[in-house]
Amino acid sequence: MKSERAKVARDLSKRVRIRGFRKGKVPPERLEAQFGRDIDRQTQQRVLDAAFREALRVKSLDPISEPRVANVSYDRDSELTFEVAFDIRPEVKLARIGGFRLKRPAISVSDEEIEAQLAQLRQQQALWRPVERRPTAGDSVEVEITPLVEDKQESRAYRFVLGEGRAIPDVEAAMMSLDPGDTGEFTVRFPDDSDDAEQRGKTQRLRIELKQVLEQELPPLDDGFATSVGEYADLGELRAALAEDLRRYKEQEIELQLDQQIIEQIIEANPFDVPDSMVERYVHALVGAPPEGADPDLVAKAREQARPAAEWGIKRTLILQRVADEQGLEATKEEIGERLQALAKRMGRPVQEIRGRLAKSGELRDLERRITEEKVFKFLREQSDIEVGGS
16 A cells, blocks of 8 residues: 555656646655645545456456445555445346247238328328418418417417317317418317416417418329339339338338247246346436426336336346357358448448448447347247247
C-alpha cells in the first residue's frame, strides 16, 4: 500500500501547480499537507480497482451488474480490505432441448386478403380533387376550428379524412352539415374515452369554418394500374406477386411462433432464475425513463407489468447463447458477407460503405447475432417433431 500511495503522489506532483514551485518539484511534505486526502482517495480507488479485476480473473467471474463495495478499511501504511457484491451471469444447464411437439399452422392466402392489398395500393395512388358539396365519410376536409371560451379564442387549421377517427364524432358530424366556405357554431361533447383525459365527458362550444372538401379519386383496377405500381406485365401478375408477398410474410410469422414455442418448452423443461439486476435493466429498456412529472404509482405499475416480458426475454437470450456455445454455432464471415452483399444490392450502395456504416452504428454486431440465432433455431427445430396444419 505504501509503494502504491507513493506512485499516486508522484503522479499528482507532476500535474498540480503550487505557487513558488515548478511542476514536479513540489516537496513531498507540502504536497502531503495540501493534497493528502486526495492522494488517499486516489490510492484507495486504484488499489480497489486493480484488486477487483485480479479477483475476477483468478475466479473466472463474469459480472453483469455494477459492483457494490462495502466495509472498506484503508490503512495508508499497511493494507486495504473491502467487500464487493455483484451479480454474475447465471449458469444455464439445459438437460432437455428437444423431443417437443410443435405446431406449424398451414399457410393459405385468401382472395379477400389479396383484394385488401390491392385496395391499399389504390389508396396510395389515389388523387384528391376539390368538390363543391357537403363532405361525407372518406372525404378530406380543410377546416379552421376556434374554441369559444371567454379568456381566449385561438383558431387552428386542420386537415384530415373524415371517418378515420382523428376528430371526435360530434366534430365530424358538425363538419358534415356544412358546405365549403360556410361557418357554424356547435356544441360538441367529448367521448368518455377521449385521449384527452381532462376533456372526457365535457362539452365545448366551437366555431368551425369548412374551407375545402376533397374527394378521393381511385385509379381503375386494370393492367395499367399494375404497370404503374411496379414491373408487372398485367393485373394477374400483380395479384400473384401480392399473394407471394403475403405467403412469405405469413411464413415469417409462423417461424417466429415456432421459435417462441421452442423457447417456452425449453424454459418449462429447464426452469432457472435470472438475477434481479438483469431484469431491472431489461425493464428499463422496455419502459424507458419516465417523463418529468409522471405519476410514481403509474410508473411503478408499468415497470411491474413489464417484468414477465423482461424475464422471458432474458431467459430466451441465455438459452440461445448456451445452445450456440454447446453446439459451436456462430455466424461465419461468409454468411455475414452474403447478407451485406444482399443489403448493398438492395440499397444500391458499395458493400464496404454498408459494412462501415453498420460497424459504426453497432448494427453489424446485431446482424451477426441474428444470423447466429437463426442457426440456433434451425438446430432446435430439428430436435423436435413439428405437426403441420395444427392450430
